[in-house]
Amino acid sequence: MTRILILVFIAGFIVFFLRYKKTVKLAELPAGYRDLLLAHVAFYRGLDEAGKKRFEEKIKELLGYIHIHGVKTEVTDLDRLLIASSGVIPIFGFPEWKYYNLRDILLYPGAFNEIDFNIKEDSDILGMVGSGTMQRMMILSKPALHHGFENTSGRENTGIHEFVHLLDKEDGDVDGFPEALLDKQYTLPWLNLVAEEIESIKEGRSDFNGYGAKNKAEFFAVAAEYFFEQPGIFKEQHPELYELMTRIFNQRPNVNNGPVS
Numbered sequence: 001m002t003r004i005l006i007l008v009f010i011a012g013f014i015v016f017f018l019r020y021k022k023t024v025k026l027a028e029l030p031a032g033y034r035d036l037l038l039a040h041v042a043f044y045r046g047l048d049e050a051g052k053k054r055f056e057e058k059i060k061e062l063l064g065y066i067h068i069h070g071v072k073t074e075v076t077d078l079d080r081l082l083i084a085s086s087g088v089i090p091i092f093g094f095p096e097w098k099y100y101n102l103r104d105i106l107l108y109p110g111a112f113n114e115i116d117f118n119i120k121e122d123s124d125i126l127g128m129v130g131s132g133t134m135q136r137m138m139i140l141s142k143p144a145l146h147h148g149f150e151n152t153s154g155r156e157n158t159g160i161h162e163f164v165h166l167l168d169k170e171d172g173d174v175d176g177f178p179e180a181l182l183d184k185q186y187t188l189p190w191l192n193l194v195a196e197e198i199e200s201i202k203e204g205r206s207d208f209n210g211y212g213a214k215n216k217a218e219f220f221a222v223a224a225e226y227f228f229e230q231p232g233i234f235k236e237q238h239p240e241l242y243e244l245m246t247r248i249f250n251q252r253p254n255v256n257n258g259p260v261s
């Protein structure tokens with residue numbers, strides 16, 4: 001009898017431990033979060049009801065394991081929702097994904113200096129993911145974060161851009177090639193298309209943001225912004241690249257997402 005009791009106790013303990021381990025702390029969403037998401041996040045608007053629910057759960061999860069710090073600026077509910085949306089959009093095709101390489105986000109009142117991270121209004125640096133002593137850290141300019149989700153932003157979204165660098169970094173390098181996400185057979189087609197498009201940017205024949213010509217990593221991040229901001233136009237203009245992007249991100253964003261007329 002005692003033995004059975006001990007066994008039951010051990011079994012109970014194991015079940016408790018497994019459940020405990022599985023539990024991820026979920027953040028509480030602010031009041032009115034649905035209206036805020038509907039008003040500001042086109043990707044969310046384009047989802048069906050089940051998709052919207054899943055998106056909200058992913059936001060709670062992400063906000064549960066990252067810390068957002070305002071640097072000389074206040075962090076509002078909308079800031080938190082936009083940061084989380086920037087992170088959830090690129091990984092929406094991977095239900096289990098977590099950004100293990102991210103812990104803190106510093107929200108800046110504007111652009112900053114890449115060298116010492118001081119606020120610098122005339123700089124064009126609006127976001128970055130850290131390395132070295134800045135490991136697991138991201139810096140975002142608050143106006144740039146907001147601008148990315150406005151209808152007038154075109155195909156740019158700084159938040160998505162920086163989170164895509166993290167996705168790229170998951171396999172060790174920020175090299176513009178997410179090895180883990182693309183089958184080997186697509187490696188060559190991907191690298192060829194990227195090289196071709198970078199050439200087009202340099203020759204002024206491309207509709208990609210010119211920053212994408214800097215290197216393959218920036219091209220990948222810039223292409224992802226365009227892919228999620230204006231998927232319909234992206235698909236029309238770059239059908240082959242579009243197909244490979246759907247494989248990398250394991251999703252097809254709603255082609256109706258984009259500027260609201």
Ligand SMILES: [Zn+2]
Pocket residue numbers: 161165217218221
């Ligand atoms: Zn970048």
